[in-house]
Amino acid sequence: MADMLSFLRKVWELARPYRVRLFLGVLAGAIAGILEPLVIAAFTAVFHLIFSPGTEPLSRHLKNVPQFVQDAIPQVVWNWLETARQALAGSAKAHPAAVIGLVAVIPAVMFLRGLFSYLNIYFLQWAAIRAITDLRVRLFEHLMNLSAGFFNATNSAELMSRITLDTTNLQSIIGNATAVIVKDPVTLIGLLVYLLLKQPKLTLISMVVMPLCVIPIAVYGRKVRRSAGSLQDHYAELSNVMSEAFTGNRIVKAYNLEPTVVERFRDTARKLIGHTMRIVRAMEIPGPLLELFGAVGVAFVFLYLAFAGGDRASYSDFLGFLLAIFSMYRPIKNLSRLQNNLVQARAASDRIFELLATTSTIPEPANPKPLSAVGKDIQFENIKFAFGEKPVLQGINLTVKAGQFVALVGSTGSGKTTLTNLLLRFYDPQQGVVRIGGIDIREVSTRELRNQIAVVTQETALFNETIRRNIELGRLGVSEAEIIAAAQHAHAHGFIMEKPQGYETVVGERGVAVSGGQRQRIAIARAITRNAPILILDEATNSLDAESESIVQAALEELMQGRTTFCIAHRLSTIQRADVIAVFEQGRIVELGRHAELLNRNGVYRRLYEMQFRTEPEEAK
Numbered sequence: 001m002a003d004m005l006s007f008l009r010k011v012w013e014l015a016r017p018y019r020v021r022l023f024l025g026v027l028a029g030a031i032a033g034i035l036e037p038l039v040i041a042a043f044t045a046v047f048h049l050i051f052s053p054g055t056e057p058l059s060r061h062l063k064n065v066p067q068f069v070q071d072a073i074p075q076v077v078w079n080w081l082e083t084a085r086q087a088l089a090g091s092a093k094a095h096p097a098a099v100i101g102l103v104a105v106i107p108a109v110m111f112l113r114g115l116f117s118y119l120n121i122y123f124l125q126w127a128a129i130r131a132i133t134d135l136r137v138r139l140f141e142h143l144m145n146l147s148a149g150f151f152n153a154t155n156s157a158e159l160m161s162r163i164t165l166d167t168t169n170l171q172s173i174i175g176n177a178t179a180v181i182v183k184d185p186v187t188l189i190g191l192l193v194y195l196l197l198k199q200p201k202l203t204l205i206s207m208v209v210m211p212l213c214v215i216p217i218a219v220y221g222r223k224v225r226r227s228a229g230s231l232q233d234h235y236a237e238l239s240n241v242m243s244e245a246f247t248g249n250r251i252v253k254a255y256n257l258e259p260t261v262v263e264r265f266r267d268t269a270r271k272l273i274g275h276t277m278r279i280v281r282a283m284e285i286p287g288p289l290l291e292l293f294g295a296v297g298v299a300f301v302f303l304y305l306a307f308a309g310g311d312r313a314s315y316s317d318f319l320g321f322l323l324a325i326f327s328m329y330r331p332i333k334n335l336s337r338l339q340n341n342l343v344q345a346r347a348a349s350d351r352i353f354e355l356l357a358t359t360s361t362i363p364e365p366a367n368p369k370p371l372s373a374v375g376k377d378i379q380f381e382n383i384k385f386a387f388g389e390k391p392v393l394q395g396i397n398l399t400v401k402a403g404q405f406v407a408l409v410g411s412t413g414s415g416k417t418t419l420t421n422l423l424l425r426f427y428d429p430q431q432g433v434v435r436i437g438g439i440d441i442r443e444v445s446t447r448e449l450r451n452q453i454a455v456v457t458q459e460t461a462l463f464n465e466t467i468r469r470n471i472e473l474g475r476l477g478v479s480e481a482e483i484i485a486a487a488q489h490a491h492a493h494g495f496i497m498e499k500p501q502g503y504e505t506v507v508g509e510r511g512v513a514v515s516g517g518q519r520q521r522i523a524i525a526r527a528i529t530r531n532a533p534i535l536i537l538d539e540a541t542n543s544l545d546a547e548s549e550s551i552v553q554a555a556l557e558e559l560m561q562g563r564t565t566f567c568i569a570h571r572l573s574t575i576q577r578a579d580v581i582a583v584f585e586q587g588r589i590v591e592l593g594r595h596a597e598l599l600n601r602n603g604v605y606r607r608l609y610e611m612q613f614r615t616e617p618e619e620a621k
C-alpha cells in the first residue's frame with residue numbers, strides 16, 4: 001500500500017506540469033459520471049410521461065430526477081414540459097414540437113455524457129503522453145550521463161526496451177486507468193445514491209452478493225503483478241536477441257547460424273505466452289463474474305417481488321431500477337481492471353525509476369576546476385585499476401611532458417586501451433591519480449576534460465549519418481573548409497570525392513557502407529577537426545594498407561606537432577620516433593624509454609621488435 005502511494009506520488013510528479021489539463025480531464029470525468037444516472041432519470045421520466053401522462057402534476061413524473069436537477073430546470077423548460085405532458089394526455093399532435101423536444105432530452109443527455117466522456121479521456125491522455133515523453137527524455141538524458149562502466153555492464157537492447165516499451169506501457173496503462181479513476185467511481189456512487197433513494201429495499205436485496213466481487217479482484221491482482229514484471233523482462237530479452245541478430249547478421253549468415261538464432265528467438269517469444277495469458281485471465285475473468293453476481297442480485301429482486309408481493313413498484317420505477325443496476329456493471333468491471341492496470345503500471349515504472357536512480361560511478365566535482373591542457377604535463381601516479389577481481393593495471397607511473405609523443409606497446413590485453421580510458425575518465429582508478437598540469441582530473445568536469453582530448457578508438461565508431469556530419473562531430477560548428485582540410489590530412493578526401501554523393505554519403509549503421517580503412521580515415525578526420533591539445537590514437541592506422549598508412553602516418557605526425565599524443569600501436573614501425581615508448585605486460589609498464597634504448601636493453605621490446613622484423617633485424621641496429 002505504501003509502495004502504491006509512493007508510485008502514485010511519482011506519477012503525480014510527472015504529471016504536475018500538465019495539471020491544468022489534468023484537472024479539466026478530471027472535471028469532465030466527474031461530469032460524465034454524474035450524467036450517467038441522469039440518462040436513466042431522463043429515460044424513465046420520458047417513459048413515464050409517454051405511457052401514463054395522466055393528470056398527475058409534472059413533479060410526479062420527474063420523481064426519478066434528483067431534486068437538485070429539478071431545481072435547476074428553468075421555468076421556461078418547466079412550462080414546456082408541462083405543455084408536452086398535457087399534449088400527451090390529450091393528443092400528441094396538439095403540440096408536436098413540445099413532444100419532440102421532450103423525447104429529444106434522451107439523446108441530448110446522452111450527447112452530453114458522450115462529450116464529457118470524450119473530453120475526460122482526451123485531456124487525461126493529453127497530459128499522459130506529455131508526462132511520459134518528459135519521462136522518456138529524462139531517462140535517456142540520465143542514461144547518457146552515466147559512466148562507461150554502466151554501459152559495459154548493461155545490455156543496450158534492454159535499455160532500449162526500457163525507454164520505448166516500458167514507457168509506452170506506462171502511458172497506455174495510465175491513460176486507461178485515468179479514464180476509469182475519476183468517471184467510474186462518480187458514476188457508481190451516483191447510481192448507488194439514486195438507487196438507494198428510490199428503491200432502498202430492492203437495491204439492498206440486489207447487492208447481497210456484491211461483496212463476493214472482491215475475491216476475484218484480490219486473487220488476480222497479485223498474479224498480474226508477477227506476470228507483468230516477467231513480461232517486461234522477456235520483452236527486453238527479445239529485443240536483445242533481435243539486436244544481436246540484426247547487427248551481427250553477417251556473422252549469422254557466414255556461419256549458417258540462422259536456425260540457431262531463430263530457435264533462440266522462438267524460445268524467448270514463447271516465454272511471453274504464459275505470462276500474457278495469465279494477464280488476459282486476470283483481466284477478463286472478473287468481468288463476467290461480476291455480471292453473474294449482478295444477475296443473481298436481480299434474480300433475488302424478482303424472487304422478492306414474486307413472493308413478498310405487496311409494494312410492487314410501478315413499471316417505470318422498476319425499469320429505472322433495472323437500468324441503474326445494469327449500468328453499474330461497466331464501472332464496477334472497469335474498477336476491477338483498474339487494480340490490475342495499476343499493478344502493471346508499477347511493474348513497468350519500477351524499472352524506469354530504478355534506472356533513474358542509478359548514479360554515475362564517475363561523479364562530477366561539486367566545484368569543478370578550470371582546465372586547459374595546452375602545455376601541461378600528464379601524470380599517471382601509482383595507478384591501480386580492475387574491472388573485477390583481477391587488476392587490469394597496477395603500479396602504473398608515467399609522466400608525459402607537454403607535447404610529447406608517447407607510444408604504448410605490448411601484447412594484446414595488457415591494458416593499453418584501459419590506460420587511455422582512465423585519461424578520458426571513462427573509469428576512475430581504484431588507486432592512484434591521473435593529473436593534467438598537476439590537477440587531479442577528478443576535480444575537473446568531465447565535459448571540460450574530454451574537450452581537451454581527441455581520440456581515434458580501436459573499433460572505429462561512426463554514426464549513421466553523412467561523412468560530413470561524422471567529421472563535423474569532432475567539433476560542432478566547424479566550417480566547410482576545415483572539414484575538407486581535415487579530410488585531406490586524413491587522406492580521406494580522395495575516396496570521399498570518388499563516391500557519387502561525396503561528403504553527403506551516408507555511412508550506414510556503425511559505418512557499414514564504407515570500408516574498414518575508409519572508416520578509420522573518417523575517424524581520423526574527425527579527430528583532426530577536434531583540434532585538441534591531447535591526442536589518443538588507438539591503433540588508428542591498423543586497417544590501412546602500407547601505402548595509405550605511411551601517408552596517413554605522415555599526416556598524423558604533422559597533427560601531433562605541439563600536442564601530447566598517446567599512440568597505441570602493434571606495428572612498431574609507426575612509433576620508432578616516439579619520445580617515450582611504454583611497454584606493457586599484464587597491466588604493468590615493464591620497460592620505458594626511447595626506441596634505441598629499449599632495443600639495447602635486450603628485453604621485451606626487443607623481442608617484440610624482432611618478431612616483427614625477423615627478416616631484416618640488421619635495420620634495427
Ligand code: DGT
Pocket residue numbers: 152387388392410411412413414415416417418419458
Ligand atoms: P589490445 O587492444 O588487444 O592490444 O589490448 P589492450 O592492451 O588495449 O587491452 P585493454 O586495455 O583493452 O584490456 C585489458 C584487460 O581488461 C583485458 O584483459 C580485457 C579487460 N577489459 C577491457 N575492457 C573491459 C571491460 O569493459 N570490462 C571488463 N570486465 N573487462 C575489460
Ligand code: MG
Pocket residue numbers: 416417418458538
Ligand atoms: Mg586496445
